[in-house]
Amino acid sequence: MPKEHKFGTTRKYRRVFFLSLVTFGIYYIIYQYWIFQDFEEHHEKAFDTEPRSYPLIINPTTMLIFLFIFPFYPIYIKYTLLYDHIRTSRIQSPENCSIGIKAVLSFVILGICTIGIAPILIESQWQRAFNKHIIAHEHQQEKLPESK
């Protein structure tokens, strides 16, 4: 189940994967839309604690439309934004996701070689990095000096 935290929502990739299988991929499309909403939510809730980090702002509806016409674009955006956000945040995350271009290339090249297994692992790693970042916010918030 998605879990609400003080600085955003975490999701269990295993559950997403299972529900996507049983709905023939429809759930996965909705999940992508939620991810961009999660970005907006994190930006709103956490901006004060990391004003100089790369902002997670992108319109979820635009991304959903692109998912149908050119899916590599939202994939690229999703990885690039999170990677840069974690890299530039003063909140220290234990893990980061792949950079955008590497994720897209891996989806295509490794995806073909591994009959789809590599993209699933990369996606799972993405969600894990985002989850850990949201939780890291919660743990490190008190230790940071006020930024006023």
Ligand SMILES: [Zn+2]
């Ligand atoms: Zn953050």
